[in-house]
Amino acid sequence: MEKKVIFHEEYCKSCELCVNVCPKKIIRIKDDLNRQGYHPAFVRDEDQELCISCALCARMCPDAVIEVYK
Amino acid sequence: MKPIYQRPKSLKQVVTHYCPGCTHGIAHRLLAEVIDELGIQGKTIGVASVGCSVFAYNYIDVDFQQAAHGRAPAVATGIKRVLPDRIVFTYQGDGDLASIGAAEIVHAAARGENITVIFINNAIYGMTGGQMAPTSLLGQKTTTSPAGRDARAQGYPLRVSELIATIEGARYVARFSLHNPQNIQRAKQGIKKAFSNQIEGKGFSMVELLSTCSTNWGLSPQNALKWLEENMLPVYPLGEFKGKEGE
Numbered sequence: 354m355e356k357k358v359i360f361h362e363e364y365c366k367s368c369e370l371c372v373n374v375c376p377k378k379i380i381r382i383k384d385d386l387n388r389q390g391y392h393p394a395f396v397r398d399e400d401q402e403l404c405i406s407c408a409l410c411a412r413m414c415p416d417a418v419i420e421v422y423k
Numbered sequence: 424m425k426p427i428y429q430r431p432k433s434l435k436q437v438v439t440h441y442c443p444g445c446t447h448g449i450a451h452r453l454l455a456e457v458i459d460e461l462g463i464q465g466k467t468i469g470v471a472s473v474g475c476s477v478f479a480y481n482y483i484d485v486d487f488q489q490a491a492h493g494r495a496p497a498v499a500t501g502i503k504r505v506l507p508d509r510i511v512f513t514y515q516g517d518g519d520l521a522s523i524g525a526a527e528i529v530h531a532a533a534r535g536e537n538i539t540v541i542f543i544n545n546a547i548y549g550m551t552g553g554q555m556a557p558t559s560l561l562g563q564k565t566t567t568s569p570a571g572r573d574a575r576a577q578g579y580p581l582r583v584s585e586l587i588a589t590i591e592g593a594r595y596v597a598r599f600s601l602h603n604p605q606n607i608q609r610a611k612q613g614i615k616k617a618f619s620n621q622i623e624g625k626g627f628s629m630v631e632l633l634s635t636c637s638t639n640w641g642l643s644p645q646n647a648l649k650w651l652e653e654n655m656l657p658v659y660p661l662g663e664f665k666g667k668e669g670e
Contacts, residue, residue: 415448
């Protein structure tokens, strides 16, 4: 299945603002670190179909991490 | 699948130096979106101020000039008058625009310069370590007002948009907030209007964006948004003070 929401993890600073605005509450924080040393936000592959492509996460993100498709 | 949201073209593909959750990133992104939508990337010139946002020139992919502290509207005036076909904007924080740059912004507005000013108000000095700004709220604790800002000693918060809106030369003056997606969307429309006015030769436009500084406020990024909503909105009401549709 094609992904509805893509996180460019290298830009993420783990501020979690996307986590809080997601109406479906499917955005999680990874245990792994990115190159900057932050735990990046992501959506699990199995949660992709729950995404409603509202793009609130992308509009809230201060680091333009997120791409959304419908 | 159809793209709903993608990184704007005018935003460079680099990691910013801003702290996690800093709303400068949102303001940069909105600017880049507006520049893309208006198709003006090739003829836009930004003027960076002094403060955390001085590095805007590393992030927004247009020509840039850096100005001395507070002098961005004066430098933008020069650029616009020499190159009137370019779209010139300044990007200034409250420590820059509302204090040392108070004279420059007032006179640029009074002259009705055909420039666009993006004013980031987070009620504190960010880059230098959280000192009290002219825009700090009464009672707000900062490194230079550790007991909270006291009107008797430190005066009152400066409402810059209301002040500039009284000036005849100002064409569009509005205040928006970046604390949730709905308000971010409104802010984008305001920024777009401020740039469209310049393209149409209508004159001076300023958009104030209420922002957070979670590091110097001592709050998490999420709590900083909440603090903004609860404490800044009552002091800094949102709205278009001048240049509403039809005016």
